[in-house]
Amino acid sequence: MFIRIEPSSSVPIYRQIIDQIRYQVAAGILKKGDKVLSVRELALQLAVNQNTILKVYNELCRENVLKIERGEGTYVLAEQHTISTQEKRDMLAGPLRQAAALAIQLDIPLDLAAQLLHSEYETILAQRNSLSGGSKESPHV
């Protein structure tokens, strides 16, 4: 499990970790049944207070993303597709809000901004497909 804390971010540390784990499940990097590090192990790896990690795991358990098996460890409970469309939208909304604010500040009209998003999306998708040689389909949500 790779987690990176951005010290200069204005997002609290526990929120940064929650977002990254949830993202990793939604992106299929963490799969159902995978064992994640214990509270103590992750706290040590990140050099972060154990109560912070405990708070992260408790919240993710409440959301049924993780499951703590007493005495055994903590496992991924959610499957990639069980992360709802709504949650995925929420993950995307933050960066898009920033982009929208920037577009307004720079006086870029909505249709041009949408066009830019469209071409960035297509470029990345094309790069991915040429790397994997796989399907040309867009991901469906």
Next chain:
Amino acid sequence: MTDTAIEIKNLHFSYGRRKVLTGVNLNVPKGSIFGFLGRNGAGKTTLIKTLLGLQKSSAGTATILGMDCFAHALEVRKRIGYMAEDQQMYGWMTVGQIIRWVGAFYPNWDNAFTDRLVDMLRLSKQTKVRALSKGQNSSLALLLALGHHPELVILDDPTLGLDPIARKDFLRRVIDLLQSNGVTVFFSSHLLYEIEPVADHIAILDDGVIRKCGKTEMLRETVRKFIFTPKPEADLASLPGLLDLTVAGDNIAVTLEQCDAQTRHKIRELSQTAMEESALNLDEIFEACVIGNKTPAPQPAG
């Protein structure tokens, strides 16, 4: 039994006529890692000296584990560990000798435990203290503070002068050796970004008083900066929890603590334009708490 490890009430201290602490209030919950922040010269070490019972306060009280720090200094010292910034130890002694030397002062010193710590901290009993690197020196100082199983450990800027890797190593030890065993940690530093990941609570000392105190995550979640154009008659000084106010032309930027829906509503009333709200990073929060300008500058002419 009380749940408080350190309790400081209205503490004052002066060196002659120079007032260093002017009414400090602080509660350190048992089992917590408490980050104690301030710029160099803010009074951090003065407060720690008072906690160690080395000096009597001019007014107010400081208690550790329910005992007065000055009146019961000896009893307090049995139950706490202390590590100084850049701690100097006898250079001609070996690591093994200094452990035996310090251990002799404590009736409940645990030799088996310190032997385990020597291995865990990758020290060697044969090394002379003067030959240790800065990182090893801080490991040894930590070991010497822990050998008698203290309930509370006071760390005074323990990572000063350590490189980033040794610093992170040190923080890991605080988590693994102290937090895991329920030891309360009072950790002073002048670096907010260093203390944030490990601390449950944070207090910021400046100019002899505590400017801000609370759970660590509160710091980032409740401090907000707003940029807007105020109405001409707006009374900005009345904004609750004002930490900093800067004027740039018609626009002003205010940094507020404990920001909630009510605060936002109030700003919308004072503003004649849309407001722009942003969260701050730790350096910005620290700066606003410590050197924030709280008086509205006169409106620029024209």
